[in-house]
Amino acid sequence: MSEQNYNPYKNAQAQFDKVAEMLDLEAGTRELLRQPMQEAHFTIPVKMDDGSTKVFNAYRIKHNDSRGPAKGGIRFHPNETVDTVRALSMWMTWKCAVVDIPLGGGKGGVICDPRTLSKGEQERLCRGYVRRIHAQLGPNLDVAAPDVMTNSQHMLWMLDEYETIAGGRYPGMITGKPVGMGGSLGRTEATGYGVIYCLQECLNKLNMDIKNTTVSMQGFGNVAEYAARMYIELGGKLVAISRTDRTTGTTCTIKRESGCDVDELKQLKTADGGIDREKAKELGYEILPGDAWISQDVDILIPAALENQITPEVLPMISSKVKVICEAANGPTTPDCDDLIRERNIFLIPDFLCNAGGVTCSYFEQVQCNTNYFWDKDEVLSKLEHNMKNAFQSVYELAQEENLSMRDAAYVIAIKRVVNAVELRGWV
Ligand code: NAD
Numbered sequence: 001m002s003e004q005n006y007n008p009y010k011n012a013q014a015q016f017d018k019v020a021e022m023l024d025l026e027a028g029t030r031e032l033l034r035q036p037m038q039e040a041h042f043t044i045p046v047k048m049d050d051g052s053t054k055v056f057n058a059y060r061i062k063h064n065d066s067r068g069p070a071k072g073g074i075r076f077h078p079n080e081t082v083d084t085v086r087a088l089s090m091w092m093t094w095k096c097a098v099v100d101i102p103l104g105g106g107k108g109g110v111i112c113d114p115r116t117l118s119k120g121e122q123e124r125l126c127r128g129y130v131r132r133i134h135a136q137l138g139p140n141l142d143v144a145a146p147d148v149m150t151n152s153q154h155m156l157w158m159l160d161e162y163e164t165i166a167g168g169r170y171p172g173m174i175t176g177k178p179v180g181m182g183g184s185l186g187r188t189e190a191t192g193y194g195v196i197y198c199l200q201e202c203l204n205k206l207n208m209d210i211k212n213t214t215v216s217m218q219g220f221g222n223v224a225e226y227a228a229r230m231y232i233e234l235g236g237k238l239v240a241i242s243r244t245d246r247t248t249g250t251t252c253t254i255k256r257e258s259g260c261d262v263d264e265l266k267q268l269k270t271a272d273g274g275i276d277r278e279k280a281k282e283l284g285y286e287i288l289p290g291d292a293w294i295s296q297d298v299d300i301l302i303p304a305a306l307e308n309q310i311t312p313e314v315l316p317m318i319s320s321k322v323k324v325i326c327e328a329a330n331g332p333t334t335p336d337c338d339d340l341i342r343e344r345n346i347f348l349i350p351d352f353l354c355n356a357g358g359v360t361c362s363y364f365e366q367v368q369c370n371t372n373y374f375w376d377k378d379e380v381l382s383k384l385e386h387n388m389k390n391a392f393q394s395v396y397e398l399a400q401e402e403n404l405s406m407r408d409a410a411y412v413i414a415i416k417r418v419v420n421a422v423e424l425r426g427w428v
Contacts, residue, residue: 065142072105122157195227198388240292291317
């Protein structure tokens with residue numbers, strides 16, 4: 001793979017440049033949209049439990065807020081880089097635009113490993129993050145959310161610090177809060193369910209009955225679990241799923257030709273994060289190498305773990321039976337695969353459409369917080385289904401009309417909406 005594939009910011013810019021060229025955008029518009037409009041790089045000093053002070057490097061990047069306040073998670077990761085945060089903030093702009101929610105794109109990150117920090121140290125880090133940039137955050141400015149290795153508790157500490165500084169209650173300044181403390185019902189399921197709402201629409205277009213389809217999936221985290229649950233509920237057969245085994249630090253694919261059961265898969269996890277192989281065998285599951293998920297004879301592949309998993313090198317391993325790839329993860333396919341996938345006549349649902357259920361539900365959370373009126377779960381999920389299926393339909397129609405790939409069509413719709421906003425505002 002080329003170096004470009006490893007730099008998410010370069011990837012994000014290359015994807016934008018391609019569509020900017022197709023749309024013949026003005027030079028000034030291109031320059032505005034191919035980079036973030038605002039970047040905060042800052043340090044957070046944290047008093048550690050042993051009395052020492054540790055300084056963490058952090059970022060909050062706003063790619064574009066022409067369609068509404070910036071929206072995006074805050075990641076805690078030891079290998080966080082500014083280019084990852086830049087790319088993710090840009091993808092958030094397109095993601096919000098493609099599902100037509102009135103938000104822009106942002107992202108944050110702290111270079112740290114929360115697994116090595118005590119609860120108190122994590123709380124001081126979260127509060128420190130907000131203290132350093134509170135003036136740039138807020139329900140009308142920039143709305144943060146959980147992301148890699150951050151959770152609802154981190155969000156609540158950040159909210160509390162913000163409200164202490166601002167002197168009031170502003171629950172819409174952050175999403176992903178616990179239910180009962182401003183969180184929305186349905187958020188846990190939203191991304192995985194959104195993937196399957198898109199898949200349902202896609203199968204309709206391909207005249208395939210979900211009940212006669214099979215899936216192989218990578219990952220068994222939040223997104224994968226709820227996508228798997230809904231897919232099985234609708235009658236599909238999940239044949240294989242790959243996941244990590246923390247005891248060995250490896251990955252394995254768990255397969256059962258007659259179909260996997262999500263609750264059984266959950267029970268296979270041992271207390272130390274490993275896989276109970278004996279129990280798996282008793283239940284009729286085979287344990288295969290970690291990368292075996294990609295070479296299964298199934299109709300649908302759902303990468304729901306990491307970026308850069310489908311590369312030109314592994315593409316030949318994909319069975320000729322595969323008709324659909326649902327990009328549940330962010331960036332699971334390297335850009336140099338797109339044309340090859342299309343040549344193979346595989347229908348690809350691009351990540352920023354496929355996994356937009358999460359941000360759509362976060363938007364619903366913000367709306368509920370701002371109005372101080374909370375919806376029941378059915379209402380949240382029916383609105384989510386409506387939004388996701390509408391978004392899929394618009395992208396599909398454009399792809400058909402203009403003979404574009406689904407990814408290019410999604411980019412065209414998203415970028416046009418943002419270009420329209422910056423033009424109407426008179427920014428370009
Ligand atoms: P998660 O941390 O809950 O789960 C990730 C899963 O992937 C874990 O089960 C992990 O064991 C597994 N995994 C990691 N490396 C693997 C490998 N090499 N092979 C097989 N499995 C592996 O994360 P998540 O929230 O489910 O997110 C998954 C993907 O979806 C990420 O790309 C994330 O950015 C994207 N995403 C998540 C959301 C959301 O709402 N959670 C929204 C949009 C996009």
